[in-house]
Amino acid sequence: MAGMELDFVEWLRQRMPKSSQVRIGIGDDAALLTLSRPELVATADLLIDGVHFLTAEHPPEAIGYKALAVNLSDLAAMAAKPAGALVSLALPRDGAGGLTPSELAKRLFDGMLPLAEEFGSPIVGGDTNVHAGPLVVSVTALGEPTGRGVVRRDGARPGDVLLVTGELGGSLAGKHLGFTPRVTEALTLHQTVELQAMMDLSDGLSLDLARLCKASGVGAVVEAAAVPISAAASALAMTTGDLPLKHALSDGEDFELLLSVSPDDADRLLSDTPPGCRLIAIGKVVASEGVTLRQPDGTMEPLLTSGYEHR
16 A cells, blocks of 8 residues: 555645645644634545445546535635635545556546536545445545635524525535635635525535524524426426425535525625626525525415535
8 A cells, every 4th residue: 555655745746736825734743824814624535435425336536526526515605715725535445437546546646636626625644545345535624814804604693584505406416526716706705795694505505494493592584485306306306206396405415505694795796796696695694593494376385404415
């Protein structure tokens, strides 16, 4: 393993673009980053073959892309600017998908590197090993708050308007491997208005909205007719027999942003949406606990908190 790891580290080091923030990067015992602020935002995700992806079906580049993208989505949820990432791989001893461990590792990073460069998140270190189990990819992303600080999920207030940044549902049809983390949108919106609360939709709108409401000590009313349903969700509904709305509420792995803003700020954003952003109003925050779904005919029903479950 030692020889493979040394060769792989050198292969990766030569492919990393230069960054003014990285004083010491790959190749030393630890990385050294230059940060513009005294605070650091950190997040980590562990992705496992058979749970978050399938090496028998999904290209390694797509797996690598997703592993980094889900972490950048977490930074976006707090309106943090990416600063770098650490990547650790547990590679199957016999390889996967017809690839040797070394080939698999290189192709995983081939999927990550363009995304890392696009969002200013250089890969500055990590670890690589082989074992008798499935492929495991662990990514830790580091970010910096802007001058306005971070946005948390516990600041929603009664009367706020709930917005999402895109269509929902059906992500397992393919989007979950190739979504764009909403980093740019988050930073732009944070600069434009005061975001009361925000989170990324990783487990489904119904479940994640319930989490935001619980953290904020509030409830919400969601307008069923306003929920943006993806074409993939509508197509999936034709095979499952469920309503497209159910898929939009519960499929998970959308990685859009859910945000809570004041009515005035919502009006401002919806009437003059910042370039590069898409926003859809889906409901309002209320004082009473619980999340309710209002149907087009005005009937109200509890919104069941179901979503994507890792098995």
